[in-house]
Amino acid sequence: MDYIVTGDWTASYADPIRLSPGERVRLSGRADVWEGHRWLWATATDGREGWIPDSLVFEEGGIHMARAEYTATELTCVAGQVLEGLQESHGWVFCRAADGDTGWVPRRHLVVSEG
Incomplete structure (x- = not known):
């Protein structure tokens, strides 16, 4: 997602x-x-x-x-960036960025992409 x-x-x-x-x-x-x-x-x-x-x-x-x-690696990211969510747990989503970097991002900083 x-x-x-x-x-x-x-x-x-x-x-x-x-x-x-x-x-x-x-x-x-x-x-x-x-x-x-x-x-x-x-x-x-x-x-x-x-x-x-x-x-x-x-x-x-x-x-x-x-x-x-x-x-517990977190992913530094910026507003507007699109991330692939790989796993969700305890209010965080483990994501992969377009450049391949991975890490946890707070769920409250993300919305599901409609596209």
Whole structure:
């Protein structure tokens, strides 16, 4: 599905957290609700930290692990730009720009393209 960006968005993190399926995740206990969705502050095995969707982790034997591959990479974009939406989760859409760059954009900054 294609989207049109309604407001400029600048990526928040230079080196965002990335997780692989089954990777151990350390949760700090910090949580936040953004756009009605719960996010958890986490640290990956490589030391990168960031917010992750609460549905991404599961606990087994007292250890938290990632259910799926995840990156918190955000996509810097400008109003009027057309993006291809690849996945939607927790108030964000993972998009691909015409130049091939990918990343998350807040859903509130996007409208579905009618064309």
